[in-house]
Amino acid sequence: MLVDVIIIVNRVADYGNLTVANALADNGRIQNHCSHLSCLKCSIEDGCNVAGYFAWSLMDNYEFGNGYTLRFGMNWVNFTNPADRREKDSGKWYSRFVAK
Template sequence: ADLDTGNLTLPDALADNGRIQNHCSHLSCLKCSINDGFSVAGYFAWSLMDNYEFGNGYTLRFGMNWVNFTNPADGREKTSRKWFSMFIIKQ
């Protein structure tokens, strides 16, 4: 999750490189497991959009899409979504 207590700029919120590293690491390990003979049916990115978390309200952002909580129609794709889309296409 990315912490957003209201002082995170939009460019910083969209540049979620840590999320890319996290998915890349998991997918690399998944590929090694497949190469070792494990049967894998799929991979699911747990949260595709920022959402309300009961324990932390709107202070943590989990998704690959940035959600403007005051105007949800003003959503933006994060860098991780662009990376994930290209990763899936190349596979």
């Protein structure tokens, strides 16, 4: 039986009290996604039928269980002025990765 695997939520949390500079330089998120995608590539080469991979999340957002204390996004959001958004290093990395 052939089963498709879809990774629907791969996420890395940062605590929300980081400085903007530290939040934007989210190398741990890059390492996490890079590691997971590398292992996923090995699984595909071993015959696993991977149908999709989704990183959580595009934007920092309100987490129902934790309010605004955790950040999961590849784009930083100023929670006091949500129009103020900046791409994190992980967003830049992920954009280059999927473009290849």
